[in-house]
Amino acid sequence: MTQSSKRFISLLCMALLGVGFYAGISSTSQDMLSTLDTYLDQTQAYDLQIQSTLGLSKSDVASLEKLADIDSVQGIYAKDALIEPAVPQKTATKNDETAIAKVMGLPQKRNQLTLVKGRLPQKDSEIVVEAGYLTKNKVKIGESIKMTDPELTQSTFKIVGTVKSPLYFSKVHRGTTTLGDGKIDYFMYVKSSVFKQEVYSAIALTVKGAKQEMTSQTVYLDKISAAKKEVERIKRAQEKQRFETVYADDLTPAALASGQVKRDSLPPAKWYITDRQDDAGYKDFIDATKSIAKVGRVFPVVFYVIAVLISLVSMARMVEEDRSEIGTLKALGFSNAAIALKYVLFSLVATLVGGVIGMVIGLNLIPRLIWNIYTTLFAIPKFIVLFQPGYCLTGLAIALICICGGALIAVYRELIYTPSILMRPKAPKAGKRILLEYVPIMWNRFSFSNKIVMRNLFRYKTRATVTILGIAGCTALILAGFGLKDAITDIVNYQYDHxxxxxxxxxxxxxxxxxxxxxxxxxxxxxxxxxxxxxxxxxxxxxxxxxxxxxxxxxxxxxxxxxxxxxxxxxxxxxxxxxxxxxxxxxxxxxxxxxxxxxxxxxxxxxxxxxxxxxxxxxxxxxxxxxxxxxxxxxxxxxxxxxxxxxxxxxxxxxxxxxxxxxxxxxxxxxxxxxxxxxTTVTMINDTMTSLNLVVLILIVSSAILAFVVMYNLATINISERKREIATLKVLGFYHQETDAYITKENTIFTLVGIILGLISGVYLCHFIISTCETDTLMFVSHVNTISFVFATSLTVSFTLIVNIITHFSLKKIDMIDALKNIE
Known part of the structure; x- marks a missing residue:
């Protein structure tokens, strides 16, 4: 490990990136879902909600409480009201006359509030608001607001605190109203005694056994569906009862006989039964977790494919350097398994160390980064990061198979030979005439050093293939990330322009x-x-x-x-x-x-x-x-x-x-x-899409880091393979600049070929990811903008330049005498 520290660190980084990215991105979806589920459970949020055109009575509550699948029932008082500060604020961001609030009675057990600052109302003249009202209107706790509504006992309220509500954890969706411009701006809570209305505006219900299940999952949805059917069985009877109660005076035999009132002309009592899935903010959150989960199933696959490729080449080079030592051990009677154990342990330790570090970073950093992005859309007090052993062990197992498997393949390819063959130095690859040499018009125009470079390109075919494939894979990943960003960004424009x-x-x-x-x-x-x-x-x-x-x-x-x-x-x-x-x-x-x-x-x-x-x-x-x-x-x-x-x-x-x-x-x-x-619709959708864009940015950064590790690793292997060759050039009088060009020209050509292949394959990878990540209600624009090709190419080229600079210093450090010593 100390003698091959660069190789060890390289394998470690591959495992770290692979396991960390897989575990992190895969667990993010589950962490977000668990966070929402925990928050809704702690606040006793509703599973079902009922609203009616003629309001809901205590009789409705009593009927619902008798149902077998219903755990608890709570009536809700609510009103939409025009609001304005008691002392007008000149710096308010919105005209006071058009600001509309959903005013609700303080909940008893269900839909409980989370107090952020101050305290809850203790008097009818007190109110708590969401923090956004204070910041947008530059109002402070202790100031007052006026509210215009005849069905409230108070018109002026003192703000005593700020709260978060499980009914409005989405910062985007506040619902609609028949007042003002039709859009609710804020939610607020007062004591229930403030409301003059005799009936409830809504009834919140919780379903038996639903709290123990993960929200939005199949078992939870099945319980909700069964409870909803049970509620629908009493729906018509309760609607009829409410209709008869409201229009009791109009439906007397005398009134009906006179013909002044017709039963069919009276507005009916109609129940609307909804669940969490019908809430736009909840649906946005669940869709976001599904999109992240789908992305997490695709990107890590490419990471691991590249890891296998690089690990195989890296370990093959290590085995080749120890060729004579392996031959000596075989001659001394060591078994193939005993000899292979050294290389397996080397790759195993690198993978385990890298994998564990990757787990720690991935499980903590990636979910928190993505959650911080989504906090612009959702107001949930505490994000929960869970230890997900399933994702961790799966990611680590894949890394062990890929990297340690590559080590086993590399060592057993050499162990098939006899000790006598292994103890002799491996014959260098023979130089051959290449196709360009048969085209004198082109070949004769090349300088001496360029002719050497062109011959070397085809001399080391395996290394050339791996380098090109590695660069192509990373370029494809980067382009796919940018392409996914394009697809997400453009759907709103296409929908509302086309x-x-x-x-x-x-x-x-x-x-x-x-x-x-x-x-x-x-x-x-x-x-x-x-x-x-x-x-x-x-x-x-x-x-x-x-x-x-x-x-x-x-x-x-x-x-x-x-x-x-x-x-x-x-x-x-x-x-x-x-x-x-x-x-x-x-x-x-x-x-x-x-x-x-x-x-x-x-x-x-x-x-x-x-x-x-x-x-x-x-x-x-x-x-x-x-x-x-x-x-x-x-x-x-x-x-x-x-x-x-x-x-x-x-x-x-x-x-x-x-x-x-x-x-x-x-x-x-x-x-x-x-x-x-x-x-307004475009703004709301864009806010959601912007968050998903930032998630894609994390994918792009991760892909870029992988690209750098791959290119650096391949450059290191290239130098270690050709130390004697480079030392010979130095002894023959090549200047540093000429020696650099001997290697960097190859890197540049491989990079250009890899970029071309990567851009082509990246388009197909992008289309595949888009088709995988789409939800049932979204159709991404399956195209990649020109600027994305430019960005992907620029990133890869910039990494090549950085690696070439590092290569320059590595070449200067080569000890010519040590490199040219006879292997015997």
């Missing part, structure tokens, strides 16, 4: 007349196009697989194509019309369902009856899954058509302030339930 061309989606209230709104929109000079659309989530299936997708049905095809482009993926993205009696399916959904044009997909209507529709075209789409149906086809399947969305395309882009006023004006209309602003 497919969705609208600027606003206006969600309409159920059973309302939208003619007045349409007239107002058609006369607005800021609007270029409007389109009436029906959007609903439906189940679609094919080949035994079923998915919930958004079904889009336009009222008019002419206006529809102005706001959404249906670009055929099989015809160079040409826009296709929504005609005939066929469905148009988004690209990712077609891939999931394994359908092509002219195949059929199956819909379920509201009565659970199935309808088969032929796939007309498959169109470009990158975020979520969509099926587009003509109006007549939708009516045949689902019954009557009803517009519930109006898509708006503006003539010009509005400033942030003007955009906000436009949304706020829309929200004042009685038909409007919500306004979805494309700018």
């Amino acid at each position: 497919v969705f061309r609208y600027d606003k989606l206006v969600a309409l209230k159920a059973s309302t007349d939208d003619k007045t709104l349409l007239n107002a929109l058609s006369q607005d000079e800021q609007i270029a196009h409007i389109a009436n659309i029906s959007m609903a989530t439906k189940e679609v299936s094919s080949h035994g697989k079923a998915y919930d997708v958004t079904v889009v049905v336009p009222d008019d095809r002419t206006t529809f194509k102005q706001v959404i482009s249906l670009n055929d993926i099989n015809q160079d993205k040409q826009v296709v019309p929504l005609t005939g009696n066929q469905a148009i399916v988004s690209q990712k959904l077609a891939k999931l369902l394994k359908v092509k044009e002219k195949d059929t997909i199956t819909f379920k209507d509201n009565r659970d009856q199935t309808h088969q529709i032929k796939v007309g075209k498959i169109v470009e789409n990158y975020i979520q899954n969509y099926v587009y149906l003509p109006k007549s086809v939708s009516q045949d399947i689902f019954g009557t058509y009803e517009t519930n969305i109006i898509a708006i395309k503006l003539k010009d882009k509005l400033s942030a302030q003007a955009d906000q006023k436009f949304d706020a004006a829309l929200m004042t209309h009685p038909s409007v339930a919500n306004v979805i602003n494309s700018k």
Whole structure:
């Protein structure tokens, strides 16, 4: 180990990188999931949540408590309210009049708060807020805020602390509202006695046995599904009971007989049963863990392949240097196993030491780095790093097989010879005429030293092949990392530039007349196009697989194509019309369902009856899954058509302030339930994608470190193999610069060939990783930008230059007398 310290350190670094990267990136997903699960368990977060159009009563709570699968039930008071500081802050980042908060009653047992600063409210006039409200509005604990809502007993509240809530651990998603611009800005908590309302806004439920399971995993989801079915069995009875209670005065026999009131005209009581999967922030978190896990399955494979290659060459050189010693040992009667043990122990110790160091660094550093990236999106108090023995032992086992296996192969390739052959020095490789020598026009133009370099390139074929493959592999890894970054970055731009061309989606209230709104929109000079659309989530299936997708049905095809482009993926993205009696399916959904044009997909209507529709075209789409149906086809399947969305395309882009006023004006209309602003959606998606980009950056850095280790290791082996040759050149009078060129020219040529092969293979590796890492609702843009090729090439070239500088000093240290001593 001391005599071959560089080789030992090289193997150690290979094991460190391989095991550390594999264990670190593989455990990150599980650490993040465990962190979320622990946080939700500690705060007693809901498993199911129920909301109703007419509120929820204590009778509903009592009925839910009787269900066998339900562990606990808690009513929630909540209101959306306009907020403003009691003393206006001139430096506030948002207009006070449009700031909207979700105000909730302090939880009793479920959805418990984490106190960050200060204390919880003890009086009706006190409130706790999220930290973001203080920082964005430059307000301090102890100051007051005003809240406009007639259903609250107080209008002015003193801020007594900041909290974190398991309902809002996502910093991006705060939900929607019918107030202001339709977007909730902050969450706040007051005492439940502050609310005047007699009924609950929502009911939170926990499921028996769910807490013991890992959230989002199959066993947990099965328990939630069973509990949800049990809740649905009492749903209709409770809806009917609530309807009768609310409209008791209107439903008297006298009122009904007079004809003044009709039962069907009264707004119904409708329950909405949701679980954690329906929360956008929760779904983003789970999708992030899945993406990281998928990346962790692909990148380490390439790491280990390169490790095998380098380890084999490194150990082969070590065995060759000890050739005469091995022959002597065999002659003295030592067994092949005893002789091989030395080299196995050498590689074993290097692998174990490197592997253990890699485990420690990988398990602690990589998950924390990635988590620090995601803290910009998620507010969870404490990150939990678990010791994952499975990943560690698997990573170490692979490294031992790769590196120690390479050592065994190398030593047994020599042990097959007899002692007499081994004790003689190995004959140097014979020089041969190369193909270029048969082309005098080119060959005669080379200088003497360049001719030597060209002959040496083909003289040491194994070393040349390994060097080229090593550099190609590392370049491919680096390019794949940059390519993955390109794919992630571009999906938002492609979705909202190529497919969705609208600027606003206006969600309409159920059973309302939208003619007045349409007239107002058609006369607005800021609007270029409007389109009436029906959007609903439906189940679609094919080949035994079923998915919930958004079904889009336009009222008019002419206006529809102005706001959404249906670009055929099989015809160079040409826009296709929504005609005939066929469905148009988004690209990712077609891939999931394994359908092509002219195949059929199956819909379920509201009565659970199935309808088969032929796939007309498959169109470009990158975020979520969509099926587009003509109006007549939708009516045949689902019954009557009803517009519930109006898509708006503006003539010009509005400033942030003007955009906000436009949304706020829309929200004042009685038909409007919500306004979805494309700018807001793009910002939220970009925030998520930026975090994933930074994860990819870690992959690129790791690949770059591997590239440097590989190139340095190969350069060291090259010098050790040719010490006598280099010493001879020095004795013959070659200057340092000429001796350097003798080696560095070879490195440069190998690097150029390796880069070319690496860039080609990197494109394919990138496409493979992209197809592996995609989630069910994302379709990455499978391309690599030109600048990524430049970056990957520049990194590899810069490492070559660094290695050449190191080589220069290594060549200067060669002792000519010692190197030229007779081996005998």
